[in-house]
Amino acid sequence: MKGKKYFGKKKTIKDHISKKKRKSSNDTYVTNKKAKFNRYKNVQKVEEELEKKKQMERKFQREQEAYSESEEEQDVYGQLVSCFSKPTNTIVVNSDEEVDSDSPSPEIESCARKRARNEEVSKTESDSDYSDSEDNAKGQDFDNTATFETELDHETDDLFVKHLQYDLPDELLVSLNNSPMTVSTISKTWPVIGNITIVIPRPIETAIKKVKAKISLLEDKTFAEPGTAPSLIHKVDFEELKIKSQIHGNIVSANKTSLVKRDLELSEVLTPLQKEIFSILNNYQDLYYPERTFSNADEIRYIYCLHAINHMLKTRTRILHHNAKLTKKNDISDDYRDQGLVRPKVLVMVPFKNAAYRVVKTLMEILVPKEAGQVLNKKRFEDEFTGGELIMPRKNPKPEDYELMFTGNTDDTFRIGMTVTKKSLKLYTDFYSSDIIVASPLGLRMLVGAEGEEDRDYDFLASIEILIMDQADVFLMQNWDHLLHVLDHFHLQPKKTHDTDFSRVRSWAVNGWAKYYRQTLVFASVLLPEIKSVLNKKCHNYAGKVLVENPVEVGSIQQVLLQIPQIFHRFNASTALESAEARFEYFIKEVLPKQRDTLMSHTLIYVPSYFDYVRIRNYFKKEDISFVQICEYSKDAKIARARDMFFHTEAHFLLYSERVHFFRRFRIKGIRHIIFYQPPTYPHFYSEMCNLMQESNQNKYGGSECNMTVSVLYCRCDLVRLGALLGAARGARVLRADRPVHMYVTGD
Incomplete structure (x- = not known):
């Protein structure tokens, strides 16, 4: 029917x-x-x-x-x-x-x-039903095209587009390649961060300006503009900051812990520190922030994760829009160039698996909060990046900063790729299918390999647009050469195509100018010349860089509890290369002969650099000097034997490396004299070592309480480290003084 x-x-x-x-x-x-x-x-x-x-x-x-x-x-x-x-x-x-x-x-x-x-x-x-509305359908097609063009016009106001879309003008390109570079320097003082120095490359000014042709068949080309000083964010406006709408609802919930910790209302969205840092990150300029602490670590981690996710979502949205437009066109103009030579865009480098775990968890909270089904391979990630915690001793507890540093999984060999989609996060993706990579310097070093090795791969580093190095000072304690080796393999020409659509590759990436567009963010707990050297020599962002430089008012010398003479010896060296040789010569000629006296037994020599450590060790062996040694490569049995011999006056000197102190934090007993071959990397190590000389740690038969000294060797290249010990003002006076030797006693 x-x-x-x-x-x-x-x-x-x-x-x-x-x-x-x-x-x-x-x-x-x-x-x-x-x-x-x-x-x-x-x-x-x-x-x-x-x-x-x-x-x-x-x-x-x-x-x-x-x-x-x-x-x-x-x-x-x-x-x-x-x-x-x-x-x-x-x-x-x-x-x-x-x-x-x-x-x-x-x-x-x-x-x-x-x-x-x-x-x-x-x-x-x-279909005769649409015959009457045919013209209307055509009008709708053109309306959609106009709407898309309007969206692109709005996107042009975004610094993401301004920074990455256009090629560099010749004048700015020449300036970036010059040595020294033509720059403008701006100094500002912000409420939380403090003193910042903004260095922006400027185009060269030619003596004869090029006269433009009166008639040209070519269209006027738009070039990238030089960077500008960042403006401080006072009120968080998602639209004004160009934060993608799909994560608006997750921003406050993911940052709730930091807001509550600072006693702020949730309506503030970001803490004052986060607002100031994001002002720089969103301006796509390099940043060196040397005041990372365990109390503000979560705030810093959250804000750079937010920046990374926002960057990737903008990249993804732009590519999808262009894909939709290109389905209706046969020819591809330069306006649709929106990709690099390879897919990975963001690289986050952290020292330990525990730090990587926190980074990935923060990314999850921002992109896919409380939705385990939207994170692929989550269980595998939880299994591999948790566990393996160090057992802290209860009888002689380690310092608080040590326990905070080495919580969780402290494995330093790892790498993980992630793919960002609209509402999901895929973990353990192949690097050439990944948007974000989280890895350690050692994990990348093993993959990059050395020259001559067959199984080496570094093509995935060719198109990194944001490089984040968190806890960069720990990289110096692990192996600084690993980091330098990896940075040397950024933005090289890939050996394979990796299914790249070259019609969509940005022209500056094809020209080999990717290094001028990369934003590098460095967060550390101390101001170090080694890190500043990396920023100066291996970071070439045309938008400029921002350095946070707050002078140290009270040095760590104020934390020394004992009333002992602390003698600072200055030697002359004009460059860092000369300082290594000059330091060794001053040590063996001026300091060591006095310390070899029998009254100066129980002398510990603290050496920050492992190369200096090896040089002194070889000299002691050659001169047949009585000493024992403890370094990061020493076995536990040899460490125990060396400590025992030093305590019972069976060895005159104890050669002690800074890296073993960082990773093991031994409480050496029996120290009567300390020689700091160079000011320590971490200023609190100075007071920590000096306080080990208290009476409870001494051998009653090893010397008198009156016979205790501390000696420090320094030169002009150690200005930053010296300022952290004495205070910036006092350190500068010491370097300018006519006398090469200065003595301080705590309490003066």
Whole structure:
């Protein structure tokens, strides 16, 4: 019964008549459709030609105001305009003929026009319901195109687009390659961060300015503009800061812990420190922030994770928009170049698995909060990046900073790739399918390999746009060479294509200029010249860099509890390379002979650099000096034997490396004299070592309480480390003083 009703309803008289009408008027209808289509197309083409002509005339008028033209040049312009006007007139005549005749000749029509006409006719014949609204549908197509263009216009206000979309002008490119670079320096003081120094590269000023051609067949090209000083964020406005809408609802919830910790309302969204740091990050400038502590670590981690996620979502949205546009176009213009040579865009380097675990968890909270189903391979990640904690002793507890540093999994060999989608996060993806990579310097070093190795890969580093190095000071304690080796392999030409669509690769990436667009963010707990050297030599961001430089008012010498003389020896060295040789010569000629006296037994020599440690050890062996040694490579049995011999006066010297103190934090007993071969990397290590000389740690038969000293060797290259010990003002006075030796006693 249902079938009969259905068929009866289908074959009505009305449908029969309409079918006859379509058959009888088929030729006329198709002809009308052709005429309508051709009329629309030709009108559009005429308007485009007229607009081009108007633009050329306006451009010529502007150039006439700036330059004086001769009669010959005017004739050239007239000829050029006539060349463009003749084809325009021809097109208009042909279009009029086609409209009048209603039957365009197939010789004039292009293949694309025929295809479009056939699609329109077939669409009309197959479904008569849309025949009346055909013109409306066409209008909607153009409305969508206009909407997309409007979106792109709004995106041009975003610093993400301004920083990455355009090529560098020649003047700025030459300036970036010059040594020294032409820069402008700006100093500011912000409420929380304090004193910041902004260094921005400037284009070179040529003596003879290039005169632009009065008439050019090429379009004016837009170039990247030099960087500008960051402006402080006072109120968080997601639209103004260009934060993607899909994470708006997660920002406050992911940052709730930091806001509560600072006694702030949730309406504040970000803490004052986060606002100031994000002001710099969102300006796409390099940053060196040397005041990271265990109390503000979560705030810093959250803000750079937010920046990384926001960057990746913008990149993804732009690529998807362009993909949608290109499905309707056959040719690809430079406006659609939105990718690098390879896919990975963000690299986060941290020292331990526990730090990587916290980074990934923060990314999850921002992108996919409390939704375990939207994170792929989450269980595997939890298993591999948790556990393996160090067991802290209860009898002789370690210092508080040591326990905070080495909580969780302290494995330093790891790397993990992640892919960001609209509402999910995929872990353990292949590097060439990843958007974000979280790894340690050692994990990357093993993958990058050395020259001559077969199984080495560093192509994934070719298009990194944001490099984040958190706890960079710990990299110095692990192995600084690993970091330098990895940085040397950034932005090299890939050995393989890795399925790259080169028609979508940005021109500056093809030209090998990717290093000028990379933003580098460095967070450390101390200000170190080694890190500043990396920023100066291996970071070339054309937008500039921001350095946080707050002078130390009270040095760590104030934390020494004992009343002992602390002697600072200055030697002369103009450069860092000269300082290594000059330091060793001063040590063996001026300091060591006095310390070899029998009254100066129980002397510990604290050596920050492992290369200096090896040099002193070899010299002691050569001179047959009584000593024992403890370094990061020493086995536990040898460490116990060395400590015992030193305590019982069986060895005159104890050679002690800074790295073993960082990783093991031994409480050496029996110290009567300390020689700091160089000021320590961490200033609190100075007071910590000096306080080990208290009476409870001494051998009663190893010397008297009056015979205890501390000696420090330094030069001008150690200004930063010296300032951390004595205070910036006092350290500067010591370096300027005429006397090379200064003595301090705590409490003066």
